[in-house]
Amino acid sequence: MKIKIVRIVVFFLAFIFFILGDSNNEPLETQNNGATMCMACIGLE
Amino acid sequence: MDLQNIRALVQWCSLILSNAYFGFLNTKQVYQGSLKSICVPILNCHSCPSALFSCPIGTIQHFMTIRKFPYLLTAYLALIGISVGSLACGWLCPFGLLQDLMYKIKSVKLRISEKLSSLRYLVLFFLVILFPLVTQETWFSKVCPMGTFEAAIPWVLWNPIIPVYGEPAVSTQSLGWLFIIKLLIGFAFLGLFIIAKRPFCRLACPLGAIFGFFNKYSVLQLKVDGNHCTDCQKCKTNCPVDINISDNPGSSTCVRCFHCLKCENVRIQIGTDGKKT
Numbered sequence: 001m002k003i004k005i006v007r008i009v010v011f012f013l014a015f016i017f018f019i020l021g022d023s024n025n026e027p028l029e030t031q032n033n034g035a036t037m038c039m040a041c042i043g044l045e
Numbered sequence: 046m047d048l049q050n051i052r053a054l055v056q057w058c059s060l061i062l063s064n065a066y067f068g069f070l071n072t073k074q075v076y077q078g079s080l081k082s083i084c085v086p087i088l089n090c091h092s093c094p095s096a097l098f099s100c101p102i103g104t105i106q107h108f109m110t111i112r113k114f115p116y117l118l119t120a121y122l123a124l125i126g127i128s129v130g131s132l133a134c135g136w137l138c139p140f141g142l143l144q145d146l147m148y149k150i151k152s153v154k155l156r157i158s159e160k161l162s163s164l165r166y167l168v169l170f171f172l173v174i175l176f177p178l179v180t181q182e183t184w185f186s187k188v189c190p191m192g193t194f195e196a197a198i199p200w201v202l203w204n205p206i207i208p209v210y211g212e213p214a215v216s217t218q219s220l221g222w223l224f225i226i227k228l229l230i231g232f233a234f235l236g237l238f239i240i241a242k243r244p245f246c247r248l249a250c251p252l253g254a255i256f257g258f259f260n261k262y263s264v265l266q267l268k269v270d271g272n273h274c275t276d277c278q279k280c281k282t283n284c285p286v287d288i289n290i291s292d293n294p295g296s297s298t299c300v301r302c303f304h305c306l307k308c309e310n311v312r313i314q315i316g317t318d319g320k321k322t
Contacts, residue, residue, distance in 0.1 A: 021117025034081035034099030041192035043224035
């Protein structure tokens, strides 16, 4: 029963977060970050 | 075709599809198109010259440095986790594939205790969330071995002149201690891959920590028939992360590779609670 409640809560929160993330323009933020060469990933100072 | 052969095929396809941008040969830059707005549910560096998608851990760190909560990514990872647990670790992750392959090299083998898998949560909390939030720097990326092999080494060795700017991609003046430390960590893990089963996944992977947390609650579960299980430990011997699945079918360390399905007492179930019956 506890596990089923956790599943329902996670699905519900995910739905809310999808709406919030989309309205916050997060895909564009992710794209801009991923499209820039990451200095830390390459190990540059 | 054997299930494990299918898994190997899926792992190779995932590696190729995640890194299928060959325009870098022309532009000498990373892919900048709309697919970079999507994170793959695996550790695949978005600074790899051929990467098509973004890295979820790199993206979480970025959102921490700009002090915003990554709602969309959290929802995406939670949905994958609650649906299939850490299935992506076992079936899609290229770093997992590398570890699976390197462990096949004959050598002295080392067993890693399951208790050490808690280290992943420390890595997730400190290097991916807290330190980037406080210092506004991406600390996990600085030491990420996947970044070393997919981005650091290729870019530094190739170091092309970017046509748009007329300058080299990597300024040699920027190469210092950080690069050396990154190389040392990367090659230390590479050595560990030969002697231990999936050491990075079990000791340091923050994405594995996120997905592993959901293993106990996910819709997809492994079920062990307790009435017929003789505790022969064959599942533990075959397991790529040394789990005794008959003791804990919902273990957070499990990568859902389904090696244990070779035993007829272990099966996949959808929508159950993952306990031993």
